[in-house]
Amino acid sequence: MEKSVIEINRLTKIYSSDSRRRVEAVKGISFSVKQGEIFGLLGPNGAGKTTTIGMLTTRVRVTSGDGHIAGVSIKDEVAVKKLIAVVPQQNNLDRSLTARENLVFHAKYFGVPKREREQKADELLEMMGLGQRQNDYVRAFSGGMAQRLMIARALMHAPEILFLDEATTGLDPQSRRLLWDKVRELNAGGQTIFLTTHYMDEADELCHCIAIMDHGKVLVMDTPTNLKKMVPGGNRIELELGEASDGLVEALKELDISGEVSRHDEADKVILSIQGDQSLIAGIMRVIQAESADIFGVRLHQVTLEDLFIHLTGRRLRE
Numbered sequence: 001m002e003k004s005v006i007e008i009n010r011l012t013k014i015y016s017s018d019s020r021r022r023v024e025a026v027k028g029i030s031f032s033v034k035q036g037e038i039f040g041l042l043g044p045n046g047a048g049k050t051t052t053i054g055m056l057t058t059r060v061r062v063t064s065g066d067g068h069i070a071g072v073s074i075k076d077e078v079a080v081k082k083l084i085a086v087v088p089q090q091n092n093l094d095r096s097l098t099a100r101e102n103l104v105f106h107a108k109y110f111g112v113p114k115r116e117r118e119q120k121a122d123e124l125l126e127m128m129g130l131g132q133r134q135n136d137y138v139r140a141f142s143g144g145m146a147q148r149l150m151i152a153r154a155l156m157h158a159p160e161i162l163f164l165d166e167a168t169t170g171l172d173p174q175s176r177r178l179l180w181d182k183v184r185e186l187n188a189g190g191q192t193i194f195l196t197t198h199y200m201d202e203a204d205e206l207c208h209c210i211a212i213m214d215h216g217k218v219l220v221m222d223t224p225t226n227l228k229k230m231v232p233g234g235n236r237i238e239l240e241l242g243e244a245s246d247g248l249v250e251a252l253k254e255l256d257i258s259g260e261v262s263r264h265d266e267a268d269k270v271i272l273s274i275q276g277d278q279s280l281i282a283g284i285m286r287v288i289q290a291e292s293a294d295i296f297g298v299r300l301h302q303v304t305l306e307d308l309f310i311h312l313t314g315r316r317l318r319e
Helices: 049-056 077-083 099-109 114-127 144-159 173-188 202-208 224-228 244-253 278-290 305-313
Strands: 004-016 021-034 037-044 064-069 084-086 160-163 191-197 209-214 217-222 236-241 260-263 270-275 295-301
Touching: 004 049, 004 191, 021 049, 021 064, 021 191, 021 209, 021 217, 037 049, 037 202, 049 064, 049 160, 084 217, 084 305, 099 114, 099 144, 114 144, 144 160, 144 173, 173 191, 173 202, 191 202, 191 270, 202 305, 209 224, 217 224, 217 305, 224 305, 236 278, 244 278, 278 295
Parallel strands: 037 191, 037 209, 084 160, 160 191
Antiparallel strands: 004 021, 004 064, 209 217, 236 270, 236 295, 260 270
């Protein structure tokens, strides 16, 4: 049985400025994160995601309930801070220091012995592709380089959990992909990673498990593959035909499909929508050829996490 490194039990946060104004930002949520996985927490603005992260990283005081990091209550702020590391969206590196000095000073703050911190700085700089830039001041670093250095700095005290809070926001596509590779490499080495992101493709690519929050509650939690199965209609294949006889439609329905074949007639073409994935395309093409139908195009619409998010919340993640 896989060990859980984060356990949350009925975690609640209530903000109250006076007796009349009471906002329950997080409403008694419970979930766990397995050791060695990449876990994603998604939610629109106001969902309670940021408050939840704040409580787990000791920046926000818990109203009721509890959470544990590697068996330590998140209410024990000093002990928890030694077990976690947070990489924020905004660059908070010391611009007056070199890349290597940023790492070494961080480790010294956490009490890492001198020989160990010197060796670890070398290892992490190389791992993050920054070995050749270790003596450069970070004010000259690009956004992608700064993010990689912040991850390296966060790992200097060997945290149980690495929190990546919107870590790729604002990066160009190439830098994002490079950071993804580094995250996968860290995880392959056994690092547990807790990820928040506004990029649904990022969550789909990286996360083993995803929880979606809205209005202070966790709506669903599962693997990306299982979550996408919740979207009504599922994957679809759309055929653009010159015409579609009843015989063609009936023949298509005899394929191994899980839903109906829907038809939409336009001025000079017919659109058939079939529930299913790319495994059906070969059979569909054989039916069309047997029926001597003219086909102008085939489009495959695969369900995404964005589709699921809209299905659950009625809005896109960035709205």
